[in-house]
Amino acid sequence: MSDVILQLDSISKKFDGKDILKDFNLELHRNEFVTLLGPSGCGKSTTLRIIGGFVKPDSGRVLFDGTDITNLPPEKRNVNTVFQKYSLFPHMTVAENIAFGLKLKKKSSKYIADKIDYALKLVNMEGYGGRNPESLSGGQQQRVAIARAIVNEPEILLLDEPLGALDLKLRHDMQRELIKIKKEVGITFLYVTHDQEEALMMSDRILVMNKGIIQQEGSSKSIYDEPQNAFVADFIGESNIIDGIMVKDLLVKIQGVDIPCVDTGFGTNTPVDVVIRPEDLEVVSKEEGFLKGTVTSVIFKGAYYEIKVLSDGYEWMIQSVNPAPVGEVVGLTVLPDNIQIMHKPASDDEEVVRDE
Numbered sequence: 001m002s003d004v005i006l007q008l009d010s011i012s013k014k015f016d017g018k019d020i021l022k023d024f025n026l027e028l029h030r031n032e033f034v035t036l037l038g039p040s041g042c043g044k045s046t047t048l049r050i051i052g053g054f055v056k057p058d059s060g061r062v063l064f065d066g067t068d069i070t071n072l073p074p075e076k077r078n079v080n081t082v083f084q085k086y087s088l089f090p091h092m093t094v095a096e097n098i099a100f101g102l103k104l105k106k107k108s109s110k111y112i113a114d115k116i117d118y119a120l121k122l123v124n125m126e127g128y129g130g131r132n133p134e135s136l137s138g139g140q141q142q143r144v145a146i147a148r149a150i151v152n153e154p155e156i157l158l159l160d161e162p163l164g165a166l167d168l169k170l171r172h173d174m175q176r177e178l179i180k181i182k183k184e185v186g187i188t189f190l191y192v193t194h195d196q197e198e199a200l201m202m203s204d205r206i207l208v209m210n211k212g213i214i215q216q217e218g219s220s221k222s223i224y225d226e227p228q229n230a231f232v233a234d235f236i237g238e239s240n241i242i243d244g245i246m247v248k249d250l251l252v253k254i255q256g257v258d259i260p261c262v263d264t265g266f267g268t269n270t271p272v273d274v275v276i277r278p279e280d281l282e283v284v285s286k287e288e289g290f291l292k293g294t295v296t297s298v299i300f301k302g303a304y305y306e307i308k309v310l311s312d313g314y315e316w317m318i319q320s321v322n323p324a325p326v327g328e329v330v331g332l333t334v335l336p337d338n339i340q341i342m343h344k345p346a347s348d349d350e351e352v353v354r355d356e
């Protein structure tokens with residue numbers, strides 16, 4: 001059996017004459033937790049709907065275990081979806097909601113009762129079977145929605161911003177819980193979010209999407225540490241992104257100052273985007289720094305200080321465990337390893353998107 005459970009092969013979809021997905025390719029491996037991450041309107045839900053069978057692509061194929069299922073109706077696909085808004089049936093109890101799909105499949109009442117017990121335990125909702133959905137909190141309703149999907153034993157679970165309607169604290173609890181559930185049930189998860197922190201925390205693999213195109217794909221760590229373009233860098237956490245000139249291998253000019261870096265292969269005197277994460281910049285005395293600037297603000301953020309330093313018209317953001325004196329001229333340093341050099345976007349499209 002191949003490790004690839006689902007494949008989107010060159011999918012294109014237009015709405016109202018506008019390209020939403022164009023030549024879109026995706027492979028899901030068995031038991032993976034993959035996240036589609038991207039801004040609103042980039043085509044994440046459309047991708048899930050195509051996999052679920054609710055939207056038909058204009059061209060391209062959906063392959064499940066190597067079989068073409070592009071024209072198969074949703075109920076014939078071994079895939080279940082959990083949506084952002086808890087879509088529980090309001091006139092049924094929690095247990096009846098969970099049993100719904102199993103009854104359609106004509107499972108025995110013993111089988112159904114066992115499954116309900118198992119699923120409620122899995123989502124930490126033991127004893128809630130007799131309750132009505134409207135008597136539950138948002139987080140509890142979403143747990144039931146997940147339980148209802150899981151009892152059908154789908155091979156792939158599609159989750160479209162399932163925690164989007166929850167407050168931050170509950171979101172964090174549910175993130176941990178979903179990881180636990182994923183480990184326990186051993187199915188493939190395709191998760192959609194526009195919350196980068198959530199994606200970084202939960203996923204085996206992340207696909208960063210913009211305008212229906214995958215910008216970068218990889219592990220949380222590789223995407224965070226090695227963004228391939230300014231869009232990804234900007235979208236994944238706060239970053240300093242500034243114009244630079246790659247003078248030659250291992251040397252980049254930023255704000256007129258030559259600074260050692262570790263990148264090669266950009267040629268000589270090539271305009272580039274330079275990305276430096278706030279936690280990688282260090283405030284030092286003005287004599288010691290590569291760059292000099294004035295501290296414009298210092299805000300304590302709980303675990304660190306967020307310091308802004310204005311230098312040559314650019315406001316650098318720095319995260320540091322030490323505060324800095326507002327109004328004072330300071331120096332900034334960065335280790336060569338922590339400077340990311342990226343090609344300038346090839347098309348105007350990418351540039352526009354970056355400013356959104």
Ligand SMILES: Nc1ncnc2c1ncn2[C@@H]1O[C@H](COP(=O)(O)OP(=O)(O)OP(=O)(O)O)[C@@H](O)[C@H]1O
Nearest residue numbers: 015016020038039040041042043044045046047194
């Ligand atoms: N049925 C439809 N008819 C017309 N346009 C649609 C339809 N469904 C989606 N679109 C458009 O396609 C684009 C992508 O929508 P999609 O729902 O896939 O985005 P998304 O990435 O899920 O965004 P969000 O994060 O806001 O949920 C949007 O511009 C949307 O307006």
Ligand SMILES: [Mg+2]
Nearest residue numbers: 044045046160
């Ligand atoms: Mg969506």
